[in-house]
Amino acid sequence: MTGVHSLLPDGHPGLLLPPGQHEDLPRYLAAGGYAPLPDPEPLLDRVAGAGLRGRGGAGFPTAVKLRAVRDAAGPAVVVANGEEGEPGSVKDRWLLRHRPHTVLDGLRLAAAVTGARRTVVYLSDTAAERAVRRALAERPADPRVDVVRTEHTYVAGEETAVVRRVDGGPALPAAKPPRPYESGVGGAPTLVANVETLARIALLHTHPDADGAAVAEGHLVTLAGSGGRAAALAEVPAGTHLKVLADLCGHGRAEAVLLGGMFGGLHGPGWADLPLDHDQLKAAGGALGCGALHFLEPEDCPLAVAADATAYLAAQSARQCGVCVSGTGALAAALRAVAAGDAAADTADRLGRWSAQLPGRGACGLLDAAARVAGSLLAHFPGQIDAHQDAGCAACRRARPGDGHRFAVRVP
Known part of the structure; x- marks a missing residue:
């Protein structure tokens, strides 16, 4: 059984994870969702000022990607990437199942910022697809959103694999360059954005008076040990020490950790003092990646x-x-x-x-x-x-x- 926890207080403007409520349209509208965006430039500035980074793995500055697609030649495409290939990560499927309107609102806003004429939700999870289609049936009709289903594999969520699958091909990575922001879906400049990234863009827009950095600092992380025992999906502030996360999901005895799904590598002595921070984990030789942490107990080899x-x-x-x-x-x-x-x-x-x-x-x-x-x-x-x-x-x-x-x- 996977637990759900939040270290962000109730009422925090960056909160995505309060459990127990399915997000229907009336509830999302009451929270300020789908608010008009007369001018997208202030939102782009707000995303940049908040320091929002992508939550798909690389941690690239979101505003840089938005500007690159906006400034490229031709009408753009925006893809909400909900295909998490790491077997130890569940955050994206959870968001699509339980916060579909927040993700779709972020997709709408990213399309407005980039000038995109086409938007796509890309996923492999059946329950997530049902939730997204229900939300699409009740949301405002503009812009048009296509849903593209793929098979769940480790590489299917890589951005060039996403482009190939949306174009009707196999979900397999392609050689780079060009990058999708240069030539992506149908040859158009394409923003492939993780669904948590889009959800946090929506939060920045629905909480215009809140401190942007506070809104953007939350991270959804998947915490587990061998065999998925004592697993948890948690929302935590950036900088939280890994020992706190181990304690949160019942792995306080852990002696090591595998970071970032499999992308961040193993860390032994000293791991507990590492903070949940892209730059500091990189300096330590690791990577936050998709935010999945696998803790190793004393009996684990x-x-x-x-x-x-x-x-x-x-x-x-x-x-x-x-x-x-x-x-x-x-x-x-x-x-x-x-x-x-x-x-x-x-x-x-x-x-x-x-x-x-x-x-x-x-x-x-x-x-x-x-x-x-x-x-x-x-x-x-x-x-x-x-x-x-x-x-x-x-x-x-x-x-x-x-x-x-x-x-x-x-x-x-």
């Missing part, structure tokens, strides 16, 4: 977690880039051999070399995630390779590498 993560990523490869297929496969095979006690003498050296050389060489971030998992294991748990030599461990023997079961969390 970090090598088993790394082996499972890389095997899952290797299985999820789009198999379009040779370097990704060979790279993720080699990382997964090496860690699987270590976990089984069958590692060669040079395995640690090879893992170190690959984790340094592979990032940036694939069409999407999947290869980077696998390399960071392996590299962070070596950096934060340097004794694990030797400890598993010729033996392995009980946790590794229990693992089911490749299916992602360890990281899966149920949507509350």
